[in-house]
Amino acid sequence: MQKKITIIGAGLVGSLSAIYLAKRGYLVNVYERRQDARKTNIYAGRSINLALSDRGWLALEKTGISADIKQIAIPMYGRQLHYADSSQAFYAYGKNDQAIYSVSRGTLNMRLLDLADAFDNVTLHFEHKAKSMDLAAGTVLIEHEGNDTLTHSDLVLCTDGAYSTGRMGMQLGMEQFNYNQFYIDCGYKELTIPAGANGSYLVEKEALHIWPRGKYMMIALPNLDGSFTCTLFFPFEGAPSFNSLQTREQVTQFFNEQFADAVAIMPELVDEYMRNHNSPLVTIKCAPWTMHDKFALMGDAAHALVPFFGQGMNCGFEDVRVFDELIDKHNENFTEVLKEYQTLRKPDADAIADMALNNFREMSELSADPMFQLQKKIEININAKYPEVWIPAYSLVTFSPQVRYSEALQRGQQQQRIMDTILQQPNISTHWDSNEIVEQAVAMLQAN
Amino acid sequence: MQKKITIIGAGLVGSLSAIYLAKRGYLVNVYERRQDARKTNIYAGRSINLALSDRGWLALEKTGISADIKQIAIPMYGRQLHYADSSQAFYAYGKNDQAIYSVSRGTLNMRLLDLADAFDNVTLHFEHKAKSMDLAAGTVLIEHEGNDTLTHSDLVLCTDGAYSTGRMGMQLGMEQFNYNQFYIDCGYKELTIPAGANGSYLVEKEALHIWPRGKYMMIALPNLDGSFTCTLFFPFEGAPSFNSLQTREQVTQFFNEQFADAVAIMPELVDEYMRNHNSPLVTIKCAPWTMHDKFALMGDAAHALVPFFGQGMNCGFEDVRVFDELIDKHNENFTEVLKEYQTLRKPDADAIADMALNNFREMSELSADPMFQLQKKIEININAKYPEVWIPAYSLVTFSPQVRYSEALQRGQQQQRIMDTILQQPNISTHWDSNEIVEQAVAMLQAN
Structure with a gap:
């Protein structure tokens, strides 16, 4: 019999999982609280950019849609650092053509919805709100225009984001549900570098720009129209x-002091600063992710991350790919699929959540630190000579989707201990690019 | 003008805070979801025992009710350890008359309700459920017999326990609320050692009994009627x-092997084991605890602890005492009171939550470990000679209410580091009660 799947939430992870499950011939119903983003621009005034990297691409590729998405993605080959004195430096993310890709969340979501909608066995229901669920029975109570309907299905995937209704149902309805939501002291605000004449890019197009300033930073990602979304x-x-910068004068003075090169190309800066919301940044961890043989959390609903490793969406897409592989492995036995999905993915999500929190320091503080830059250069040397042995943690996470996040975390910690020892050598600043240093680091790694 | 106070929850902390605030002449309304425990025994079939220690007593004393409570409390002067071979050992908690007190949660709650009810300016409303709150306005929507009433007050204290409605309101209604609920892998089940003939006690009355078995344990606290509540x-x-012991035969065999001396005096053991619920154990941490100038979480609603340090109720009572002292200090300016209440109490609650988690190991694993027993003996020696300098962490938490939990945690960690060094000395097992060891430990402490 054709399996019936209910997906709650038609965001990035919800629409990708609809595509995956539709390809299996399942009957897929997707319920989304909001309006259809393709008809009414719910992203109006918000131009959220995401960095799609190899884990995300692999998940798109496995279901045959990476070429569709590549059309709306801009490669970024490295970090372009902007210092306070307006000097700049470029650090490649990896070798040659290794890049992460800037995509607009809204554009990507609409493209995925179109791809899902093209399947006869997928129905997208917008303005349908999941009010409550019976986790054991696999039923969901859906409200639409004031009417409630109870849906029955073989599997309920909850992909409704960081403020998930399904997860809240688990918190309220289960006897033992571990749950942690943790806000960092820092928030974000979106700003814009507009396009130049004829859609030209006013700073390097194919880079992720960072203005690292220790306790805070600004970043910018390119858009297709020549503009950059700054955060x-x-x-x-x-x-x-945010609390100390309230007036137009305070904002102007601060940006002139700290981001002078950007101010020159941000004509709307002060208006945007005054108008745009300050958004908080949350990490969410919970357990379990699954209930009985019918219910699973996926994407941000299971693991909201702070954005400093650019992995929130990539991790969610990887959830979908792994889940799909487990359906093959367990021959459509959902009880087994759900069990192994949780066993595999929970430690990986915990690992990338922790790495994402740590990476704020890497981006904002260490990028401005000469020792950090020296470490990066040494690691590039080691990696050039031993490309299969020493792969930096950033590369493992970003460009090595065959390596689990939890393994990347462990290997990164091991490498950091080695680099800490090496950076303490007295003559390291003159000696850093010697072959001896490379050999020493690799010997320490292999001795472990 | 007379200040109006709304208290949500008429449990231990709610009724004690009603007494404190009534003494100030405030108009106090207490809303409790359940029936009046004094009329219908909601504790029927559950005989939860708590250990009241000096922090709890201090809070009772400051509002003049400790003598009332002493009548229903049984002192326990130490731990009576029961080993698997049925041998026993007694370890005093502290010096001479230092004791913790066994009280029945139900009896204590009823006594506190009577004491609160005696005030003309306190009204207790049972079967009144707080449905929702407007945290900024300080209003609470109360449901009683199907009717909703909106209460207005100058201060709302939420003392409705680990599954607090008020805290859930903050989680759902605030933009940045840090929240962590964490269940340990271990649960609990209550059992009974009945009274002997004529209400006699079948094991030592004035002790907390522990059957330490490494990954698990049983404890027993005395009741006024001669029985003991075992957990x-x-x-x-x-x-x-719990999962591996399901049948009457499995239970009988296991208890005979592990708790032979207890089995002999637990005639209802197997029936109770089969009938009684397995309850989970949760730690809850959250922040903030207060909102605007009108709303505060208190007791388990703010900080649920696992029971292994016997401090859940004591910590809640200390919240009430500190809050009351801050009302004096800030001359009834609730904005300032709430601000300092949170600043003072949050780190202390975090500290005791962590110490409570660690103490499971101390009670269940280390109590059976000869090195742990040696450490205890050495610490008693040091403390006997330097009673003001070396106070064990257990004593700081239990018998030193003038020392904050956060300070007790730090001092305990420092002492543990010193004891770790001392216990590593090769001849410690013969040498442990020498004066040299005492002087060495104190010298290390003072060198810090």
Whole structure:
């Protein structure tokens, strides 16, 4: 009999999982609380950019849609650092053509919805709100225009994001549900570098721009139209902070001091700063992710991450790919699929959640630190000579989807211990590019 | 103008805070979801015992009710350890008359309700459920017999326990609320040692009995009627566990092997084991605890602890005492009171939550470990000679209410580091009671 699947949430992970499950011939119903993003621009005034990297691409490729998505993605081959004195430096992310890709969340979501909608066995229901679920029975109570309907299915996937209704149902309805939501002291605000004449890019197009300033930073990702979406990551309290910068004068003075090169190409800066919302940044961890043989959390609903490793969407897409592989492995026995899905993915999501929290320091503080830059250069040397042996943690996470996040975390910690020892050598600043240093690091790694 | 106070929850912390605030002449309304425990025994079939220690007593004393409560409390001067071979050992908790006190949760709650009810300016509303709150306005929507009423007040104290409605309101209604609920792998089940002839006690009355068995343990606390309430702390899964002991035969065999001396005086053991619920054990941490100038979480609603340090109620009572002292300090300015209440109490609650988790190991695993017993003996020696300098962490938490939990945690960690060094000395097992060891430990402490 054709299996019936209910997906709650038609965001990035919900629509990708609809595509995967539709390809299996299942009958898929997707319920989304909001309006159809393709008809009414719910992203109006918000241009959220995401960095799609190899884990995301692999999940798109496995279901045959990576070429569709490549059309709306811009490669970024490295970090373009902008210092306070307006000098700049470029650090490649990896070798040659290794890149992460800037995509607009809204554009990507609409493309995925179109691809899902093209299947006869997928029905997208917008403005349908999941009010409650019976986790054991696999039923969901759906509200639409004031009417409630109870849906029955063989599997309920909850892909409704960080503020998931399904997860809240588990928190309220289960006797033992571990749950942790943790806000960092820092929030974000979106700003814009507009396109130049004829859609030209006013700073390097194929880079992720960072203005690292220790306790805070600004980043910028390219859009297809020549503009860049900038994000200011900034403390809520203290000085400087969102709280300390309230007036137009304060904003102007602060940006002139700290981001002079950007101010010159951000004509709407002060208006945008005053108008745009300050958004919080949350990490969410929970367990279990699955209930009985019918219910699973996926994507941000299971594991919301802070954005500093650019892995939130990639991790969610990887959930979908792994889940699909497990359906093959367990021959459509959903009880077994759900069990192994949780066993495999929970430690990986925990690992990338922790790495994402740590990476704020890497981006905002260490990028401005000469020792950090030296470490990066040494690691590039080691990696060039021993490309299969020493792969930096950033590369493992970003460009090595065959390596689990939990393994990347462990290997990264091991490498960091080795680099800490090497960076303490007295003459390292003159000696850093010697072959001896490379051999020493690799010997330490292999001795472990 | 007379200040109006709304208290949600008429449990231990709710009724004690009603007494404190009534003494100030405030108009106090207490809303409790359940029936009046004094009229219908909601504790029927559950005989939960708590250990009241000096922090709890201090809070009772400061509002003049400790003598009332002493009548229903049984002192326990130490731990009576019961080993698997049925041998026993007694370890005093502290010096001379230092004791913790066994009280029945139900009896204590009823006594506190009577004491609160005696005030003209306190009204207790049972079967009144707080449905929702407007945290900024300080209003609470109360449901009683199907009717909703909106209460207005100057202060709302949420003392409705680990599954607090008020805290859930903050989780759902605030933009940045940090929240962590964490279940350990172990749960508990209550059992009974009945009274002997004429209400006699079948094991030592004035002790907390522990059957330490490594990954699990049983404890027993005395009741006024000669019986003991036993609690089996046991893993949910694995072997042995609640899951592995399902049949009457399995239970009988296991208890005969592990708790032979107890089995002999527990005639209802197997029936109770089969009938009684396995309850989970949760730690809850959250922040903030207060909102605007009108709303505060208190007791388990703010900080649920596992029971292994016997501090859940004591910590809640200390919240009430500190809150009351801050009302004096800030001259009834609730904005300032709430601010300092949170600043003071949050780190202390975090500290005791962590110490409570660690103490499971101390009670269940280390109590059976000869090195642990040696450490205890050495610490008693040091403390006897330097009673003001070396106070064991257990004593700081239990018998030193002037020392904050957060300070007790730090001092305990420092002492543990010193004892770790001392216990590593090769001849420690013969040498442990020398004066040299005492002087060495104190010198290390003072060198820090």
